[in-house]
Amino acid sequence: MHKLLIFRDATLLKQALTHRSYVHENPGEGEHNERLEFLGDAVLNFLSGEYLYNRHPHKGEDELTRRRSALVDEKQLAKFAIEVGLDFRMRLGKGAIRDGGYQNPNLLSSTFEAVIGAYYLDNNSNIEAVRAIVEPLFDSVPEQIVVSRSNVDSKNRFQEWVQRNINPTPPKYVTVQVGGSSHAPEFIAKVFVGDQEYGEGKGRNKKEAEKAAAEDALAKLK
Incomplete structure (x- = not known):
C-alpha cells in the first residue's frame, strides 16, 4: 500500500475518497470530499511551485507557471491517482460507476487532490509530510512530458x-x-x-x- 493511503484517522481518508454522487445515493454516509479537494489543490499548487522554483533557478515566472500547470493538470494528477492506488478505492455512486468513473480523469484528479488535503490534515498540517509524498511523484514525470504539455496553448x-x-x-x-x-x-x-x-x-x-x-x-x- 502506498504511503499516501496510510492514515491515523481512517474517517478522514474515507471522506477524501467519497464523491458527491456516493453521498447523494447514500445520505447517511457523511460528507463528500469537495472541501478536502479545495485544500489539496492549494497544497499541491504550493508544493509544485516550490519544487519547480528550486529545480529551475534560471527559469522565469511565465515558464515556471506553464510548467506548474503541466505538472498538476488533470491528466497528470489522474495518473498520480492511479499510481498510488486511488482508482478503485474511490467511493462513487452507481451512476458514476456505470459511466466509467473509475477511469474518469476528472474524478481521479479530484480525488487525488482530496486525499492530499486529507493527508495534510492527518499529519497535523505538516507540509513536510506531504512534500515527502509528492516530490517523488513529481520526479517520476519525464522532463519532456512537462515541457511538451507546458507548450500547449x-x-x-x-x-x-x-x-x-x-x-x-x-x-x-x-x-x-x-x-x-x-x-x-x-x-x-x-x-x-x-x-x-x-x-x-x-x-x-x-x-x-x-x-x-x-x-x-x-x-x-x-
Missing part, C-alpha cells in the same frame, strides 16, 4: 477539456475592443460553452484576450 487545452467532458463542439469566443488608443487598443474576450460563460480575459489584441479567457476558464475548473 491554453485555448487548445480548454477545448480538449470541453470535448472530453461536455460535448464535441469547440468553445466559442466573443471578443470586443473595450478601450485603449488606436495604436494600443485593449480587448476583452469571453469564452462560452453553449450558452454558459466559462471565462473572461483581457489583452492587447484579440488573440491575447482569447488566450487569457481560456486561462481564466482553466483556472476556474481547478
Whole structure:
C-alpha cells in the first residue's frame, strides 16, 4: 500500500475518497470530499511551485507557471491517482460507476487532490509530510512530458477539456475592443460553452484576450 493511503484517522481518508454522487445515493454516509479537494489543490499548487522554483533557478515566472500547470493538470494528477492506488478505492455512486468513473480523469484528479488535503490534515498540517509524498511523484514525470504539455496553448487545452467532458463542439469566443488608443487598443474576450460563460480575459489584441479567457476558464475548473 502506498504511503499516501496510510492514515491515523481512517474517517478522514474515507471522506477524501467519497464523491458527491456516493453521498447523494447514500445520505447517511457523511460528507463528500469537495472541501478536502479545495485544500489539496492549494497544497499541491504550493508544493509544485516550490519544487519547480528550486529545480529551475534560471527559469522565469511565465515558464515556471506553464510548467506548474503541466505538472498538476488533470491528466497528470489522474495518473498520480492511479499510481498510488486511488482508482478503485474511490467511493462513487452507481451512476458514476456505470459511466466509467473509475477511469474518469476528472474524478481521479479530484480525488487525488482530496486525499492530499486529507493527508495534510492527518499529519497535523505538516507540509513536510506531504512534500515527502509528492516530490517523488513529481520526479517520476519525464522532463519532456512537462515541457511538451507546458507548450500547449491554453485555448487548445480548454477545448480538449470541453470535448472530453461536455460535448464535441469547440468553445466559442466573443471578443470586443473595450478601450485603449488606436495604436494600443485593449480587448476583452469571453469564452462560452453553449450558452454558459466559462471565462473572461483581457489583452492587447484579440488573440491575447482569447488566450487569457481560456486561462481564466482553466483556472476556474481547478
